Structures are given as structure tokens and as C-alpha cells.
Amino acid sequence: MKNYYQKEIETAPYEEIVKIQNEKLKKQVRRVYDNVAYYRDLMDKKGVKPEDIQTIDDIKKLPFLTKDDLREAYPYGLLGTDLKNCVRIQSTSGTTGKRVVAFYTQHDIDLWEECCARAIVAAGGTNEDVVQVCYGYGLFTGGPGLNGGSHKVGCLTLPMSSGNTERQIQFMMDLNATILCCTPSYAAYIGESLAERGYKPEDNKLKAGIFGAEPWTEEMRRSIEKSLGIKAYDIYGLTETSGPGVAFECEEQNGMHINEDHFYAEIIDPNTGEVLPEGSRGELVFTSLDKEGFPLLRYRTKDICVLTRKKCSCGRTHIKMSKPMGRSDDMMIIRGVNVFPSQIETVLLKEGYSPNYQIVVDRARNNDTFDVYIELNPDQVSDVVSDIQARERSLEAAMRSMLGIGPKIHLVPPKSITRSEGKAVRVIDKRNLHD
Amino acid sequence: MAITQLSVYLENKPGTLSQVINTISDAGINIRALSLADTRDFGILRLIVSDVQATRAILDDQAFATETEVIAVKMSDKAGALGNILKILEDESINIEYTYAFTSPSREQACVVFRVGDTKAAEKVLNTYGEITLNDEDLKDLL
Numbered sequence: 001m002k003n004y005y006q007k008e009i010e011t012a013p014y015e016e017i018v019k020i021q022n023e024k025l026k027k028q029v030r031r032v033y034d035n036v037a038y039y040r041d042l043m044d045k046k047g048v049k050p051e052d053i054q055t056i057d058d059i060k061k062l063p064f065l066t067k068d069d070l071r072e073a074y075p076y077g078l079l080g081t082d083l084k085n086c087v088r089i090q091s092t093s094g095t096t097g098k099r100v101v102a103f104y105t106q107h108d109i110d111l112w113e114e115c116c117a118r119a120i121v122a123a124g125g126t127n128e129d130v131v132q133v134c135y136g137y138g139l140f141t142g143g144p145g146l147n148g149g150s151h152k153v154g155c156l157t158l159p160m161s162s163g164n165t166e167r168q169i170q171f172m173m174d175l176n177a178t179i180l181c182c183t184p185s186y187a188a189y190i191g192e193s194l195a196e197r198g199y200k201p202e203d204n205k206l207k208a209g210i211f212g213a214e215p216w217t218e219e220m221r222r223s224i225e226k227s228l229g230i231k232a233y234d235i236y237g238l239t240e241t242s243g244p245g246v247a248f249e250c251e252e253q254n255g256m257h258i259n260e261d262h263f264y265a266e267i268i269d270p271n272t273g274e275v276l277p278e279g280s281r282g283e284l285v286f287t288s289l290d291k292e293g294f295p296l297l298r299y300r301t302k303d304i305c306v307l308t309r310k311k312c313s314c315g316r317t318h319i320k321m322s323k324p325m326g327r328s329d330d331m332m333i334i335r336g337v338n339v340f341p342s343q344i345e346t347v348l349l350k351e352g353y354s355p356n357y358q359i360v361v362d363r364a365r366n367n368d369t370f371d372v373y374i375e376l377n378p379d380q381v382s383d384v385v386s387d388i389q390a391r392e393r394s395l396e397a398a399m400r401s402m403l404g405i406g407p408k409i410h411l412v413p414p415k416s417i418t419r420s421e422g423k424a425v426r427v428i429d430k431r432n433l434h435d
Numbered sequence: 436m437a438i439t440q441l442s443v444y445l446e447n448k449p450g451t452l453s454q455v456i457n458t459i460s461d462a463g464i465n466i467r468a469l470s471l472a473d474t475r476d477f478g479i480l481r482l483i484v485s486d487v488q489a490t491r492a493i494l495d496d497q498a499f500a501t502e503t504e505v506i507a508v509k510m511s512d513k514a515g516a517l518g519n520i521l522k523i524l525e526d527e528s529i530n531i532e533y534t535y536a537f538t539s540p541s542r543e544q545a546c547v548v549f550r551v552g553d554t555k556a557a558e559k560v561l562n563t564y565g566e567i568t569l570n571d572e573d574l575k576d577l578l
Contacts, residue, residue, distance in 0.1 A: 376444070376499075383442030383479055383503045383550065384532045385472045410476045413444045413499040 005121040005153065006114065009261050010316050014309070017317065020261050021056040024289035029053045029062070031080060032295050038069070038077040039297065056264065059287060060275055065299045067100070070240065075101045080295040091139040092239040092338060102239050103293035109148065111290065112242040115259045116149025116235075119248030122257075122314070123208040123233045125179055127154030130205075132177035134186060135213065135336075136162040141243025142213050142336070146181040149245060155179070162186065165193050172204060180209040183336045184216035184224060184232070188366030191227030201229030210235050212244050213336040215324060217432070220366070221253075234323060240299050241286050247321050252313055255320035262289055265319060266298070267307050270328040281306050283328045284321065302329045332429060334361055335368045337405045341426050344372060347402050351395060353377065356417050359407070362430040370407040372399070378414050436570045437504045437554050439487050443480040444499050447473060455480060455498050462493045467574070468548065470535035481535070483507075483548070483574070504554050507569040508561060512538050512545040520547060523564045529557050546574075 004010045012020075032039050033050045042063040043049070052061055070078065079086075080103075088104040104112070120131065131150040135142025143161055150157040158171055162182070168190060171177065180187060187209050194204065206228055212235035224232045236256050237244035246263050247256035258265050266275050267282040276282045284301045288294070303324040312320065332339045345355055356375040361368060374395070382388055392409040400406035418425070445451045452471070459466060459482075468483040484490045487502065494500045510516040517536065524531060532550040539545070546569065551557040558568050 378499065378501075381442075381444045381499060381501055383440070383481060383501065385474060385479060386532075388477065388479075389474070412446055412477070415499070416446060 003121050003124070003126070004316070005118040010118060010257075010318065012261075012317055014317060017260060018056060021264055021289060022054070024261075025056055025059060025264065025287070026050075026053055028287075028289055028295055029297065031292075032297055035080050036078055036295070038073045039063075039065070042069075059264065059266070059298065062287075062298050064273060064285065065296055067300075067302070070100050074099075078294060078296065079103055081105060081292045086293045089139075090141045090144065090239055090243060092141070100239055102242075104242075105292040108242065108291045108293050111262055112145060112245060113148030113152050115237075115242065115245030115248075115262065116145045117152035118149075118259065119210055119233070119235050119245050120146070120149050120153050120155065120179065122248055122250045122316075123179060123210050123231070124251075125150075125153050125155055125208070129153070129155040129178045130158065130176055131155040131179045131181060132158040132160055132168070132172055134160045134162055134168055134180070134182040134190075135244075140336075141237065141239050142181075142183075145237070145243040145245055146210065150181075165190060169193060169197065172206070173199075176205040178205050178207050180206055180228070180230070182209075182211060183213050184211040184220055185214065185335065185363070185366050185368060187211050187224045187228065187232070188220065191224060192365060195227065201227060204228065206230045208233060210248070212236055214333045214368075223366075236321065236324075238286075238301060240294075240296055240301075241288055242291065246286065250312065250314035250316055255308065255322050257312070257316045257318040257320055258307075260318050262291075263287065264289055265307060265321065267305070268300075270300075270302075270304070278307055278309055278319075281325065284324070302327050302331060304328055330427065332359075332361060332427065334370050335405055337403065339370075339403055339405070343402055344399065344407075347395070347398050348374060351398055353380070353395070354414075358417050358425065359427045360430070361428070368431070370405065371410060372407040373410045373412050373417060375414050375417055376411050380411075381414065436506075436558055436568050438483065438507045438548070438569055438571050438574055440503045440505045440548070440550075441482040441484060441487060441490055441494075441500050442503045443482065443494065444501075445478045445480055447476055447478050451498075452478070452480065455494065458493055458497060459484065459490055462489065464490050464493075468535065468537040468546075470533070470548075472533065481505075481533075481550075483537075485575075487571075503550065506549045506551065506554055506558050506561070507574060508547050508549070509567040509569055509573075510545050510547060512540075512543050516545065517547055520561070520566060523561060523566065524549070524551075524557070527557075527560045529560065 030050045046063050048061045085105050086103040091099045091101045133146045137143030209232045221232045233249040235244050235248045237246040247258040264287040266285040270283040284303045304326045305324050306322040309319050354375045358373045360371045396406045396409045465485045470481045472479045536547040
């Protein structure tokens with residue numbers, strides 16, 4: 001049984017897709033050149049005019065956008081239309097605390113939700129399903145995206161948002177949820193919590209899960225599938241392009257189909273910016289082909305992965321991306337939240353601490369642990385325990401307000417963090433997320 | 436007045452305490468009194484030693500030690516002696532951050548150490564009530 005949300009486009013022949021991409025790109029570049037002064041300047045500097053872009057292959061001529069550009073242009077500099085045409089913002093944390101704010105017109109929301117609907121249908125969803133969304137709702141794209149997609153498919157939607165596992169389990173069991181949407185680590189946690197309460201995998205009505213927003217391994221997939229008695233599907237997206245649903249897994253479970261009628265993907269050499277042929281490992285770059293509010297062209301995701309157009313047994317013709325295999329920058333994803341070491345450094349310096357710190361990320365009971373060790377300055381050392389504990393609490397609060405999640409703070413003696421060759425090791429990630 | 440305590444900030448993991456103690460004893464310095472406050476992550480070792488400067492110098496490389504002024508009150512080594520002193524502090528609303536005590540068996544004497552917010556003020560109050568507080572020199576005599 002093959003199910004598609006939008007069969008015609010999802011299974012369109014390659015030539016058809018290219019035709020759509022050619023048309024959309026031409027229009028999009030014109031729109032951006034006319035409306036987005038920031039990008040127009042970049043194009044002018046490179047000597048590229050909208051007329052130079054006739055086919056999708058011409059995309060190579062366009063300049064890249066990076067997270068630095070987003071910061072520079074914050075908040076309105078990359079807006080692609082009048083603000084009065086926009087109906088929503090979503091947001092994610094940026095590198096130095098300045099957030100990325102993305103604008104959506106109703107058209108953008110519709111296409112985003114359609115992409116999520118495709119993912120839900122690919123995971124076996126129909127209007128008879130009960131979809132439990134326990135991604136966060138609010139500025140984070142996870143909740144709103146899957147919620148909208150679930151509506152489009154006509155599923156009964158449980159807008160749970162994140163946290164409160166007791167209530168999640170109650171709704172899951174009492175209302176017979178059949179599809180679970182959350183981060184993979186939270187899915188694993190729910191699985192364990194069910195087992196602790198004496199439930200067997202066959203006691204719930206779940207058949208599938210759509211899990212994303214953080215890296216996860218094949219081992220984790222198998223363990224979640226076993227503990228919940230489901231098939232677990234990966235979903236990919238980022239606020240800069242829309243949110244979850246930019247790419248999603250089908251029943252083959254070996255890579256995510258990119259919704260390339262809306263998002264054009266390239267793989268580049270992160271050092272030279274050169275476009276690499278299909279099958280090469282490199283940095284993933286996205287172009288929004290028809291978004292109006294926040295139409296990013298050639299946005300560098302910093303995610304390292306591989307694209308393949310090998311024929312897929314599900315019938316979908318859209319190109320597939322592998323799970324991200326790493327990052328070309330130092331961003332970590334902790335409990336679904338993007339964290340840069342530089343953000344932590346910013347807080348430390350602002351609060352008067354030494355920049356000698358170490359971040360340790362690990363996974364315990366399938367949940368990320370996040371510890372930051374910071375050397376006290378000599379004048380911050382106290383002989384009174386409550387002084388140190390007060391410092392730890394206030395630093396944790398400052399970190400939480402910068403990052404959105406609070407690390408466990410450990411204040412350690414001056415000069416106690418090991419330095420190798422004079423340089424401290426800033427991040428120790430023990431999660432082994434990438435093979 | 437007041438006496439000088441060495442406060443050593445340590446990570447709470449096996450071996451850190453013994454390393455500090457061994458370094459001090461290897462240098463022939465006698466530890467007169469000791470108290471350790473511990474949390475999950477860190478410990479604060481408070482030491483009264485026979486030679487503060489020498490101890491700081493030898494610890495310099497491996498542990499972070501600071502000097503702290505604390506009040507040392509002489510008392511008789513008898514039941515009830517500490518209670519009397521605590522009553523004074525309570526009556527005068529002086530908050531104690533931490534305290535520890537040690538005895539000098541040869542002289543049938545004891546000494547209680549207090550860390551308070553305002554050392555000078557607290558010492559003055561204790562003296563008004565007739566309690567004898569010690570300085571670094573007195574301490575050498577006592578021990």
C-alpha cells in the first residue's frame with residue numbers, strides 16, 4: 001500500500017521537478033533581488049544579476065548566506081515581503097545569543113504544513129490517526145509544524161507540547177495515540193517510562209513515530225522501535241528554511257526525501273564553497289524556492305551529509321539526504337536546542353568569570369546531560385559553601401536565559417581544567433552521535 | 436586579633452584531599468585543626484596550620500589556598516563551655532557561617548573557631564562578655 005499526501009508532486013519524474021525548480025528559482029531570485037537589500041548587495045558584490053539565473057544550475061552563481069548574515073541582518077534585514085503580509089514568526093537561538101527570527105506569510109505556513117503532512121502520510125498517517133505532538137510549541141518550530149501537518153492530513157491532533165511525561169502517557173493510553181512526534185531522546189524516555197509503569201510495547205496503540213530536531217543513531221532507532229512497538233521515522237528541518245518537514249523518511253528508513261519542489265539542496269565543500277557531485281560528503285546548503293516571508297537563498301546549514309537520487313521503493317522521486325553526519329562548525333544540539341560554545345563564553349565573560357571552561361555532553365537514560373565546568377577566578381573563591389552555591393545558581397540562570405536550557409554548573413578551582421598543548425579542550429561530547 | 440585559617444577549594448573527587456594533606460605533611464608542617472565542607476561537586480578544606488606562609492607556598496602549584504580571618508575563642512575543655520559561647524552569639528544575633536573546634540589535651544584547653552560575617556564586631560561582642568579570643572601568636576602558645 002502506497003500513500004502520499006501529494007502524490008503528483010511527490011512522485012513526479014525528475015525532469016518535471018527540474019522544470020518546477022527552474023521556474024521557481026527564477027521568480028524567487030527576482031523577488032529577493034527586488035525586496036531584500038541585504039542579499040541584493042551580496043549579489044551586486046559578486047556581479048550577479050537576476051537575469052543571470054535562468055535554470056536551477058545557475059544557482060551556483062549566487063552568493064551564500066550564513067548564520068553570521070542572519071545575525072547581521074537581524075531582525076528585518078532578510079524579510080522578503082512587506083511585514084503586513086506576514087502572519088507568524090518562529091525563532092531559534094543564534095550563535096551569540098541573538099536569535100534567528102523567521103517570518104512566514106500564510107502561503108509559507110501552508111507549504112510548511114504541507115511538507116509536514118507529507119511526512120506524516122509517509123509514516124502511515126491517515127485521517128483515522130491520532131497524532132500526539134510532544135515537540136515544544138511556541139517559538140520552536142517543532143510543535144507548530146507537526147501540529148499543522150497533522151491538521152492537514154485530518155488526524156486527531158493532541159497538542160501536548162513537551163514535558164510532563166505523566167500526562168503524556170495518560171493521553172497516549174486513554175486517547176489511543178497512534179503516531180508520536182517528538183525528539184528521539186524524548187521518545188526513548190517515554191518508552192522507558194511506560195516500561196517502568198508496567199506497560200508492554202503492545203499495550204499502546206502507537207504504530208509510528210516521527211522524530212527529529214536532534215541527531216540520533218540507528219541503534220537508538222532500533223531501541224525506540226522495540227520499546228514502543230513502532231516504526232520510527234526521521235524528520236529534518238531548520239527554522240531558517242521553515243522548520244521540520246524540509247526532509248522526511250519514508251518506509252525504506254534509509255535517508256530523508258527532501259521536499260525539493262520547495263527546497264533546493266546542494267552539497268558543497270565547506271572550505272572552498274565548491275558544489276560537489278551527488279554522493280559526495282559535504283555541507284548541506286538550502287535554497288527556499290517559493291517562500292515569501294523569509295526567502296533564504298543558498299543558506300549554509302553547517303550540517304555535513306550526503307545526497308542521493310537513487311530510485312526509492314516508496315515511489316517518491318525526491319532526492320534523499322543522509323542523516324547529518326556532523327557539523328562543519330562547533331554547534332551542539334542538546335535536548336533539541338542549538339548550543340554554541342561561544343554563547344557559553346559570552347555569558348561567562350559578562351558575569352565576570354574566567355573563559356576557562358569545559359562543556360561535557362553525555363547521554364544518560366537516553367536523555368542528554370549538559371554540564372559546564374568553569375574555573376573560578378582567584379578572587380571568586382570562597383571559604384563559605386553557600387557563596388559558591390549562590391554563584392552556581394545565578395550562573396545557571398544566566399545560561400538558561402541565553403541558551404534556553406540550563407546546564408549543570410560546576411565551579412572548579414583556578415587552573416584546574418586540563419589544558420592540552422596550552423589550549424583547553426572546550427567540548428567533550430560523549431554521545432557518539434555520528435559514526 | 437583573630438586567627439588566620441587556610442581555605443583550600445577542592446574538586447570533590449577521590450585523591451584531592453589526600454594530595455593536599457600529604458604535601459603539607461611532607462613539608463613537616465603540622466595541621467592543628469581541620470574541617471571539611473563538602474558538596475557533590477566541591478569541597479572546602481579549612482586548616483589551622485603551624486606555618487601559614489610556608490603552607491601557602493608549598494600548596495601553590497597543586498591547590499588553591501586563600502587566607503581567611505576567623506575568630507578563635509579559648510574555652511575550658513568541659514561540658515557546657517561551647518554552649519555558653521553560642522548563647523552569646525545568639526543573643527547578639529550574630530550569624531555563624533561555619534564552626535569547628537579542637538582541644539589541647541596537654542593544657543586541658545579547647546578552642547572553638549567561628550567564621551562570621553563581621554569578624555571584628557563579633558570578636559568585640561565576645562570580649563565584652565569576658566570571652567578570650569586568640570590571635571596567631573596566642574595559638575602557638577596554646578598548641
